[in-house]
Every structure is written in structure tokens, then in C-alpha cells.
Amino acid sequence: MARRVKRYVQDYELPEYSVLMSVYDQELPENLNQSLESMLKQSYPPSDFVLVCDGKLTNALDVIVKSFQDEYRGIFRIVRIDENVGAGMAVNKGIKACRCDYIVRMDSDDVSLRGRCLKEMVMFAMDEDLDIVGSYVEEFDDLTDKTLALKKVPLMQEDILNYSRRRNPFNRQTVAFRKSKALEIGGYSDLKLCEDYDFAVRMLAGGAKGQNLPEVLVRYRVSESTPEIRRSWRLTKGFIKVRWKLYTESYIGFRDFFPPCFLQLILFILPMRFTRWFYRKFLRDTKITPPTADNV
Numbered sequence: 441m442a443r444r445v446k447r448y449v450q451d452y453e454l455p456e457y458s459v460l461m462s463v464y465d466q467e468l469p470e471n472l473n474q475s476l477e478s479m480l481k482q483s484y485p486p487s488d489f490v491l492v493c494d495g496k497l498t499n500a501l502d503v504i505v506k507s508f509q510d511e512y513r514g515i516f517r518i519v520r521i522d523e524n525v526g527a528g529m530a531v532n533k534g535i536k537a538c539r540c541d542y543i544v545r546m547d548s549d550d551v552s553l554r555g556r557c558l559k560e561m562v563m564f565a566m567d568e569d570l571d572i573v574g575s576y577v578e579e580f581d582d583l584t585d586k587t588l589a590l591k592k593v594p595l596m597q598e599d600i601l602n603y604s605r606r607r608n609p610f611n612r613q614t615v616a617f618r619k620s621k622a623l624e625i626g627g628y629s630d631l632k633l634c635e636d637y638d639f640a641v642r643m644l645a646g647g648a649k650g651q652n653l654p655e656v657l658v659r660y661r662v663s664e665s666t667p668e669i670r671r672s673w674r675l676t677k678g679f680i681k682v683r684w685k686l687y688t689e690s691y692i693g694f695r696d697f698f699p700p701c702f703l704q705l706i707l708f709i710l711p712m713r714f715t716r717w718f719y720r721k722f723l724r725d726t727k728i729t730p731p732t733a734d735n736v
Contacts, residue, residue, distance in 0.1 A: 452562065452565035452566060453565065454484060454558070454561040454562065454564075454565050455540070455541070455542050455561055455564055455565060456486075456487040456488075456540045456542070457486055457487065457488075457540050457542040457543065457544055457557060457561060457616070458486060458487070458488035458489065458490055458538035458539055458540040458542070458543050458544070458619075459479050459480075459486045459488070459489045459490070459543075459544050459546055459557075460490050460492070460531065460534040460535065460538055460543050460544070460545055460546070461475070461476070461479070461489075461490070461491050461492070461534075461545075461546045461547070461548055462491075462492040462493075462494050462527060462530040462531055462534060462548065463491065463492070463493060463494065463497065463501065463505075463548040464493075464494040464495050464497070464524055464530075465495060465496060465497050465498050465501065465524075467501060467548050467549060468549070469498075469500040469501055469503075469504050471548065471549040471661065472501060472504055472505075472548050472549070473504050474551055475546060475547065475548050475549055475550055475551060475552075476491075476504070476508050476548075478551045478552040478553075478554075479544075479546050479552055479557075480508070480512055480515075480516075481554065482552070482554060482555075482556065482557045482558065483554050483555050483557075483558050484555075484557050484558035484561060485557075486515065486544070486557065487515065487539070487540055488515060488517070488538060488539040488540050489512065489515050489516045489517065490517050490518075490519060490534045490537045490538050491505065491508075491516070491517070491518050491519070491534075492518075492519045492520075492521065492530045492531065492533055492534040492537075493505070493518060493519070493520045493521065494521055494524050494525060494526070494527070494530040495521060495522070495523050495524030495525075496522070505518060517537065519533050519534055519537050521533060526630070526632050526635075527628075527635055528628035528629055528630055528631055528632075528635035528639075529628070529630060531545070531627070531628050531635075532627040532628050535619060535622055535623065535627055535628075536623075538619055540619070541618055541619045541620055542561065542564055542616060542617075542618060542619070543616065543617055543618075543619050543622070544556075544557055544560065544615075544616040545612070545613075545615045545616065545617070546613075547612075547613050547660075549661050550613045550658055550659060550660050550661055551658065551659040551661070552657065552658050552659075553656065553657055553658065553659070555657070556575075556614075556657040556658060557616075559575075559653060559655075559657060560573050560575075560616045560653075560657070561616075563651060563653065564616075564618075567649075567651070569649050570618075570649050570650070570651055571617060571618045571621040571643060571648035571649050571650065572610065572615060572616070572617040572618070572621070572640070572643050572648050572649075572650045573615070573616050573617075573650065573651050573652065573653070574593060574610040574611055574614040574615045574616070574650075574652045574653070575593075575611065575614045575652055575653040575654075575655060575656065575657040575658070576590055576591060576592050576593065576611065576614075576652070576653070576654065576655055576656045576657070577590075577591045577611040577613050577614055577656060577657075577658050577659070577660045578590055578591075578656040578658070578659045578660065579591060579659075579660045579662045580659050580660070580661065580662065581662060582661050582662060582663040583663075588662055590656065591611055591660070592654075593609055593610060593611055593652045594609055594652065595651065595652050595653075595654055596651060597649055597650060597651065600644070600650045600651070600652070601644060604640065604641055604644055605686075605691070605692045605696040606696055606699075606700055607637070607700070608634075608636060608637040608640055609640060609644075609650070609652075610636075610640050610650065610652065611652075611658070611660075612636035612637075612640075613658045613660050614652075614657050614658045615636070615640075617643065617648075618648075621643060621646070621648050622639075622643070624646060625642045625643055625645075625646040625648075626642070627639075629642075631678070631681065631682060631685075632678065633674065633675060633677075633678025633679070633681075633682070634678050634679055634681070634682040635682075637682055638682050638685065638686075641686060641691060645689075645691055671707045671708050671712065671715045672708070673708060676704050676705060676707075676708045679700075679701070679704050680701050680704065680705075683697050683700060683701055684697070
């Protein structure tokens with residue numbers, strides 16, 4: 441039985457929540473360990489934790505999973521899938537398994553600050569109409585732990601809706617959402633890439649109310665291969681595919697469909713140094729020290 445957690449902030453009773461994470465065999469054991477620990481040692485801890493193993497894991501990963509299962513018995517639950525089905529389908533399995541109506545998503549290689557879940561549940565407690573929330577994210581170097589950039593997102597519903605026509609208005613690493621609303625819109629699609637963007641748009645198109653906090657709640661790990669992934673043909677095809685889907689569903693018009701696709705093709709064609717420069721110049725804030733939720 442899940443551990444019952446109740447906490448009050450001022451006059452608000454915070455909702456209980458489930459953490460949902462998926463992992464597959466390419467994850468580094470040390471990254472998974474750090475990510476799991478950051479979520480299970482929140483200042484407002486989860487009542488339920490669902491880890492979806494997307495395909496068979498390595499022995500090293502299984503050792504870590506078993507150690508957390510033993511330590512957090514009754515809260516930490518594992519959903520195993522025999523073959524790798526991709527992030528979207530794996531998350532759908534996890535959504536159905538979650539016991540709470542509020543679900544906090546977490547990637548298996550990122551780090552949540554200690555006050556992340558408290559702040560997100562306060563948002564839900566203060567506005568019962570909210571269906572999906574997120575925050576800014578801090579990118580950090582995988583080798584040095586040095587902060588590299590801050591990725592901002594729009595804060596309020598109107599700006600979120602406008603932004604969603606060009607890009608994902610939520611940093612996927614920070615998202616928490618209402619399970620009932622996610623099930624209502626059919627969960628995640630079977631897209632292999634950009635499934636988080638598609639999910640956010642379908643939530644909004646389905647009437648979901650969203651909000652982002654103007655502060656960092658999650659640290660996003662960046663490695664030497666990250667710029668190459670961002671300009672890869674695989675990601676380019678995935679980006680165009682999801683934007684074509686939004687266009688054919690009439691969520692966006694041609695003027696919202698074509699420019700982002702054209703820019704992604706330019707990033708694919710031009711040298712790597714241009715991709716790095718473009719992200720630093722236009723898509724990231726590299727000049728400010730991000731606030732943190734560590735002391736909450």
C-alpha cells in the first residue's frame with residue numbers, strides 16, 4: 441500500500457502525487473541512481489513511484505532498480521516491458537499504473553531540485569483548474585557539473601497557447617500533469633520523437649489549463665553528443681513529422697508549420713558550430729545565474 445502523505449502550505453492541502461519515470465538499457469547507472477535519488481528525497485516526497493523498464497535492462501541498471509525497490513518498499517513499483525517500445529508507449533503504461541491523479545514526470549538522467557515537487561503541488565493546490573505545469577530548466581555539463589544555460593518557457597495560459605504553435609511550451613523534464621486529463625486525451629502518441637511536444641499540444645487542444653513557474657526546478661544533463669543529436673537527421677525528421685501532424689489536424693497554419701521546419705533543416709545542413717551558436721544566441725539564456733529550489 442502506498443505511503444500516505446499529507447502536507448499543508450498556508451491554507452492549502454497539497455495533493456498526493458505519483459512520480460513516473462521510464463528507463464531503457466542505454467542509460468548510465470550513475471545517472472539513473474542520481475535521478476531516482478533526487479525524486480525520492482524531495483522536501484515533499486511522493487506517495488507513489490512508478491518506474492517503467494522499457495525493454496530488458498543491463499545487470500548494472502537492474503542492481504540499482506532493485507536497491508531502490510528494497511529501500512522504498514510499498515512506494516517504489518516497477519512496470520516491466522519485454523521489448524523496447526519507445527518513450528511514449530512506455531509512459532502510457534506508467535500513467536495507467538500511477539495511483540495518484542497528479543503525476544510528476546522525470547527523465548532517468550536529469551536531476552530534480554529538492555523543492556521541485558512541493559512547488560508544483562502548491563500550484564495545483566492553489567488553482568484546481570490547472571491540468572499541466574512546468575518550469576524553467578538549467579542545462580549543466582555532464583562532465584564538470586557546470587551550469588551552461590537556462591531554458592525559459594512562457595508562464596501563463598495565453599502565452600503558452602501562442603508559443604505552442606511553434607515550439608513545446610513546457611520543458612519536458614519539468615512537467616507534472618493531471619492523470620485524468622491525460623487519459624481523457626488518449627495519453628502519449630506512438631511517435632518515436634517529439635512525443636512530449638505532441639502530448640503538450642493535445643492536452644492544450646483538449647482544454648487543459650497550463651502554467652509554468654519562472655524558476656529552475658530541474659537540472660538537465662548535457663553531454664558532448666547533445667549538439668549532434670539536436671541537428672541529427674533522425675531528430676529533424678521527427679520534428680517535421682510532429683509539425684506536419686499538427687498542421688493536418690489544423691492546430692497550426694502554414695505560417696506556423698513552415699518556418700520552424702525550414703530552420704531545423706538549416707541546422708541539419710550547416711556545420712556543428714552554427715548549431716551551437718544558434719542555441720546559445722536564440723534558444724538559451726547563458727548570461728544569468730538561475731534561481732534554485734534547493735533550500736525549499
